[in-house]
Amino acid sequence: CGRTETDDSGGVQPALVATLVFLFCLEACLWVRNLRLKRRLPGPFAWPVVGNAMQLGQMPHITFSRLAKKYGNVYQIRLGGNDIVVLNGDKAIREALIEHSTEFAGRPDFVSFQAVSGGNSMTFSSYSKQWKMHRKIAQSTLRAFSSANSQTKRAFEGHVVAEATELVGIFHSLSAEGRYFNPGHALTVAAANVICALCFGKRYGHEDEEFKTLLGRVEKFGETVGAGSLVDVMPWLRSFPNPVRTIFLDFLDLNRQYFDFIQSKVVADRETDAIIGVIEAEGNTGLTEAHTDSTVSDLIGAGLDTISTALHWNCLLLAKYPDIQTRLQETIDREVGRDRLPTMEDRSALAYLDAFTYETMRYISYVPVTIPHSTTSDVTVDGLLILKDTVVFVNQSSVNHDPLTWKDPHVFDPSRFLDEDGRLDKDLTNNVMIFSAGKRRCIGDQIAKVELFLFLAILIHQCHFEKNPSQDLHLNYTYGLTLKPLDYKISAKLRGEPLIGT
Ligand code: HEM
Secondary structure: OHHHHHHHHOOHHHHHHHHHHHHHHHHHHHHHHHHHOOOOOOOOOOEOOOEOHHHOOOOHHHHHHHHHHHHOOEEEEEEOOEEEEEEOOHHHHHHHHHHOOOOOOEOOOOHHHHOHHHHOOOOOOOOOHHHHHHHHHHHHHHHHHHOOOOHHHHHHHHHHHHHHHHHHHHHHHHOHHHOOEOOHHHHHHHHHHHHHHHHHOOOOOOOOHHHHHHHHHHOOHHHHHOOOOOOOOOHHHHHOOOHHHHHHHHHHHHHHHHHHHHHHHHHHHOOOOHHHHHHHHOOOOOOOHHHHHHHHHHHHHHHHHHHHHHHHHHHHHHHHOHHHHHHHHHHHHHHHOOOOOOOHHHHHHOHHHHHHHHHHHHHHOOOOEOOOEEOOOOEEEOOEEEOOOOEEEEEHHHHHOOOOOOOOOOOOOHHHHEOOOOOEOHHHHOOOOOOOOHHHOOOOHHHHHHHHHHHHHHHHHHEEEEEOOOOOOOOOEEOOOOOEEOOOOEEEEEOOOOOOOO
């Protein structure tokens, strides 16, 4: 049987080898020519057809940082047929995204990006006049929820408190009779409920099956749009059955299902709701109703996965570092007391909690690389010319572990963010990069910080997190647009009688 196979492929193999040799020579000639023309940035040798795809490994952001040590902070890799520039380190990234903000504000015209939010996504569309208008409207919508003392801001905080107190109850029942549980799913539903309450004025609850199925799939979204995903850079992989094609088809299906869900809710709620009201009141902007739907879809998508991932890591780190958890509990008990829940007004007295949030962002860097950018014109960074329409990966995690900025970058220590008086050191927190920078900087950063503060303050005030003594807590994860902790289990014991928010 083995012989027959050899005989059958006898004619094919020489042709395959000849093709590969030809492609290899072609690539080598192009490489030498580009080197002569000084068009090629520094970077590893790229193989024919696949380029450097096989070298990225399971954790592309770590590979990017490793390559930066060899080739410098601005270098080029090739994925499939695309030359891609990778930016690393605080200095080069800020030079690119802040000093040359317009040149780096584009998005690549990836097929997967066109599948998001019915093809009208602001997040995934490139730099244009219409994108600017779309982003401005989305921003002014969100501002209503974070600007001082507005009614919408209070309502938003109320939603977070309600979800956080419900989570306390859920965690309590999941820990009953000494059980250990994975908090991932409950956190996703809680984060989704906050953003849905914001967009539609109502939550869907932990028991709504349609909602739960959808959320289970949304987690997969980042696999395709994260830097280093192969479906867009090797389009030929979509033409025959293979795992990359399966992921891509799932992605298309997930986006369709998700957008249909959003549209059905937006249509149902068009007259009444907060965000939808703000967008449509702007009028005459050149944006259609389809853009309202896609704005809602963008905000829910962006605000859901990121927040739940952050909380997921926070719970894991609380259980892994009991001393840090104890210091957080003592701080909260001292400043807030045991007979009411923490509120936003307590924030300035709870600097150590903010320090914990920033240290999680820095240390884990759970959005390790931004959504891919592209250049809108030729531009020079760190003395190197990058041509127009080049795909750019921004390695945020390299900023957060840059030894020039951070002492002992590989140690988890929230107190690094406190000054001698115990106050939050704003100069240091500004050095953390997780919301990106420049024209594509996250527009939900303020909302995210409020939401994370309230969720965490309430969870830590009410619960004590513990690891299973028979199982060590590791920090392994799966890579995508967000890093997701791999399965782990904890328990959350109540610290007293549960309190309800007012
Ligand atoms: C911890 C929470 C969050 C993190 C770490 C985060 C991080 C990011 C990052 C890295 C980007 C891509 C920037 C780039 O491509 O350079 C982004 C974009 C974006 N984020 Fe966030 N985000 C968070 C929460 C939120 C929330 C709560 C919302 C809204 C409710 C939001 C809305 C957006 C939008 C609309 C964009 C697209 C901006 C554009 O392309 O112009 N994000 N975010």
